[in-house]
Amino acid sequence: DAGVTQSPTHLIKTRGQQVTLRCSPKSGHDTVSWYQQALGQGPQFIFQYYEEEERQRGNFPDRFSGHQFPNYSSELNVNALLLGDSALYLCASSWGRINEKLFFGSGTQLSVL
Amino acid sequence: QQQVKQSPQSLIVQKGGISIINCAYENTAFDYFPWYQQFPGKGPALLIAIRPDVSEKKEGRFTISFNKSAKQFSLHIMDSQPGDSATYFCAASIAGNTPLVFGKGTRLSVIA
Numbered sequence: 001d002a003g004v005t006q007s008p009t010h011l012i013k014t015r016g017q018q019v020t021l022r023c024s025p026k027s028g029h030d031t032v033s034w035y036q037q038a039l040g041q042g043p044q045f046i047f048q049y050y051e052e053e054e055r056q057r058g059n060f061p062d063r064f065s066g067h068q069f070p071n072y073s074s075e076l077n078v079n080a081l082l083l084g085d086s087a088l089y090l091c092a093s094s095w096g097r098i099n100e101k102l103f104f105g106s107g108t109q110l111s112v113l
Numbered sequence: 114q115q116q117v118k119q120s121p122q123s124l125i126v127q128k129g130g131i132s133i134i135n136c137a138y139e140n141t142a143f144d145y146f147p148w149y150q151q152f153p154g155k156g157p158a159l160l161i162a163i164r165p166d167v168s169e170k171k172e173g174r175f176t177i178s179f180n181k182s183a184k185q186f187s188l189h190i191m192d193s194q195p196g197d198s199a200t201y202f203c204a205a206s207i208a209g210n211t212p213l214v215f216g217k218g219t220r221l222s223v224i225a
Contacts, residue, residue: 004156033212042119042202042215043157056212090156100145100209104156 002027004093004105012111013081021076021108025093032074033102034066035090043090049074050097078110086112116140117205119216126223132190134219136203141184143205147213148177148188151200160201161188193223 005024013019025032031050035043045058049068068074072093078085088109092102118137126132136146144165149157163170163177163186170177176189190197200220204213 040218042204042217043213044215045212048212058212092156098209099206099211099213100147100162101159102213104149104158106154106156 004091004103006089006091006105006108008108009106010109010111012113014113015081015083017081017112018077018079019081019110021078021089021091021110022073023076023091023093023105024073025091026103029093029095029103030072031094031097032068032072033092033094033099034074034076035092035104036060037088037090037107039087046076048097048099055097081112083112086110116214117203117216119203119219121219122217123220124222126190126193126221128193128195128223128225130193130223132193132197132221132223133187134201134203134221135185135187136216137183137185138205139184140205140207142207143214145206145209146177146179146186147204147206148175149202149204149215151202151218157202190221193221195223195225197221198223 007022033048034046037043048056052068063079065077088107090107091105147162148160150160151157174191179186200218203216
């Protein structure tokens with residue numbers, strides 16, 4: 001049983017560019033949440049997708065957007081990258097919009113130069 | 114405003130000793146308190162979780178102690194092993210319906 005898979009594992013971009021990160025949830029899960037983890041910090045909630053709609057959103061600007069597909073996989077898009085967007089982006093899956101028993105992927109390390 | 118405060122920032126424990134990590138929360142509506150373990154290059158993994166209706170929960174060598182009146186909860190790792198060396202995060206949520214709010218993490222090193 002595959003867990004949560006994220007791609008790519010590492011990414012280097014320059015300021016102003018746009019980036020798309022991808023996530024496939026654990027088998028049987030239908031809810032995907034995205035978190036940003038800065039170096040030395042705990043994960044911070046970006047948003048949650050369920051039934052292909054954004055259901056909850058954290059304190060992140062509109063430059064951060066997402067999408068969920070019918071197969072429950074998800075994308076995180078970040079426009080107009082800033083140096084401060086450099087972080088580990090984590091995808092977590094769960095079932096039924098519940099934020100308990102989250103299963104996290106290994107993340108995408110984004111570096112903005 | 115940080116809703117979950119975690120301490121210490123780092124911890125060094127001898128093999129076989131007890132590791133203790135503490136968290137304090139502000140929002141009294143929180144009622145789900147998980148602990149996550151993260152190894153370098155990996156995402157956090159759920160270790161153990163507790164709800165306020167019990168004061169303690171034990172799973173193997175890991176125990177959560179919960180003090181509702183003090184708004185504090187802690188993770189105890191008994192017989193700590195070098196393989197326990199990782200970063201530990203406490204978190205909190207309301208009925209599992211609100212996003213998890215994480216502490217800043219504690220880097221645990223267990224030395225032989």
